[in-house]
Amino acid sequence: MSFDGSYSATLSPAASETFGSHVLSNSITSLTSSSASRPSSSSISKTYRQASQLFLTRRLPEALSTVLPLITPSTESSNVNGLTEPAPVARASRSTRIKVWSLYLTILNAILELDADEGKDAFGSQEWRTICKKVRDGDIWEEVVQFGYHGVEGEVDSDVVINLATLLLAHAKSQTINQKRLENYLAASSTPNLDISKQLEATRSPRLASRHRKTHSKSGADTPRDLNARVKILELYTLHVLLRNNEWDYAREFISSSAVLDEERRDAFLQALQSLQDEQLESERKEREEKQRQEEKLQKDIEEARRLRAENEARERRRLNEERAKREGTEVDYGIENTPSTPKARNKARSGSNGSALSRSSKPSSPKEKKVVARPSLTARAAMILSNLRNIIEQMSATFKANPILLMRLLAFIIGVIFMFGKRSIRERVRQILGTGWNKVKATAGMGVKVSYI
Structure with a gap:
């Protein structure tokens, strides 16, 4: 029954x-109620066209706000089990779904390519940082899987996976999350099936046709177009993401053991991988050579600076020694004795000379012990004065060379004095002061003469 x-x-x-x-x-x-709550395919296509037009005119905030309702689940509507309704794009056709997600990812890429100031002005600081963090941390991949494909990693369309991997390859902080997501997708999606006979048998039987549709929706690689997309994903994974993570051996092993690639594609992938590795090795070699050349140049510059400094110091010492020798020679020539430099030494010398003079004066002098000291002639005195003036000028020049600020101050003082005396009022004031002072000096001198006369 x-x-x-x-x-x-x-x-x-x-x-x-x-x-x-x-x-x-x-x-x-x-x-x-279900059909009324779901947006129609025409409304999704219309919204997609509006967002595309806004994106083409570089109105990124309006384009993003237009496409967000298609990819964001509604929090108000819920099904019988109390679960949140998926995003409207999840119920669209495959081509519409790919277009919407590709447009969304393209808008995000254009937003992240903006300057920081321009992005903050367009979206605001908080929203700008949120968008950048979502893409750079790789959270955008999880958002696409949850909102558009019911949380199933293997059901994501291959074209959407290509756009996601390219976006993370351009803007992610690290390619580790990109590698992990691609590995999860490749593991979740089944091996492509290109057997035409099985597809024809599936179309004859309704039961086999429904089973084939389920398998096709899961694998997403039963057509040549899907196979090309899978090859593109493998190219991004092996020739870009793995190389960014410095996994050359694993990339070569993955290409060699891949069942999707035929012999021709496998050889092309291996050849491209080898050329990329050779280019990296060559660039590293050039970087090492450039770094070594810069270090050698820096070392040569340091040695040259040391040599020049040593030559300058030797030249300066030679000049000082020559000046000292000339000064000592002139002092010996004109009978100038070297007096002690310190005040105490000069006092001791004076006291010693005074004591010796007193002792000599206390003793009876005899004509034999008297020494006749010849007074220098007028020519010797003039030569001595000129020598002293020359020494003073040389010392002043050495002082100015050692400290040019003194020369600048002296020049500023002279210019200030000249500028000050250039005014008539100041000249009159100075003449009046000098006249008053001279009158006082003459009065004082006259009084001194009178007192001395008295």
């Missing part, structure tokens, strides 16, 4: 008719 027959036997005809009408009305109500 079947389940339907036993169940209908226990019900009366009126009860059976009432139950059937009740179930039918509930089904129609649920279908009507």
Whole structure:
């Protein structure tokens, strides 16, 4: 006995008719509410076109706000189990879904390419930092999987995966999260099936056709277009992401053991990988050579500076020694004795000379012990004065060379004096002061003469 027959036997005809009408009305109500709550494909396409037009005109904030309702689940609507409704793009066709997600990721890429000041002015500081953090930390991948594909990693469309990997490759802080996400996707998606005979058999049988549709929706690589997208994903994974993480051996092993690549593509991938590795090694070698050349140049510059400093110091010492020798020679030539430099030494010398003079004066002098000291002639005195003036000038020049600020101050003082005496009022004031002072000096001198006369 079947389940339907036993169940209908226990019900009366009126009860059976009432139950059937009740179930039918509930089904129609649920279908009507579900269809009313879902946005139509035409509205999604219209919103997509509006967002595309805004993006093409570089109105990024308006484009982002237009496309966000398509990819963000509604928090108000919920299904029978109390779960949140998925985003409207999750129920769209495959082509529309790919277009919407690709546009969203393209808008995010354009936003992150803006300058910091321009992005903050367009979106605000908080929203700008949130968008940048979501992309650079890799959270955008989880957002796409949860909102657009019911949280199933393997159901993400291959074109969307390519755009996600490219976005993270350009703006992510580290490619570790990109590598992990690509590995999860490649592990979750099944191996592509390009057997045409099985596809024809699946189209003849409804049961096989439904099973084929389920497998096709899971793998997403049963057509040549999907296979090309899978090859593109492998190219991004092996020739870009793994190389950013410095995993050259693993990339070569993955390419060699991949079942998706044929012999021709595998050889092309391995050749590209080898050329990229050679380029990296060459660039590293050039960087090392450039760094070594800069270090050698810096060392040469340091040695040259030391040599020049040593030559300057030796030249300065030679000049000082020559000046000292000239000064000592002139002092010996004109009979100038070297007097002690310190005041105490000069006092001792004076006291010693005074004591010796007193002792000599106390002793009876004899004509034999007297020494006749010849007074220097007028020419010697003039030569001595000129020598002293020259020494003073040389010392002043040495002082000015050692401290040029003194020369600048002296020049500023002279210029200030000249400028000050250039004014007539100041000259009159100075002449008046000098006249008053001279009158006082003459009065004092006259009084001194009178007193001395008295």
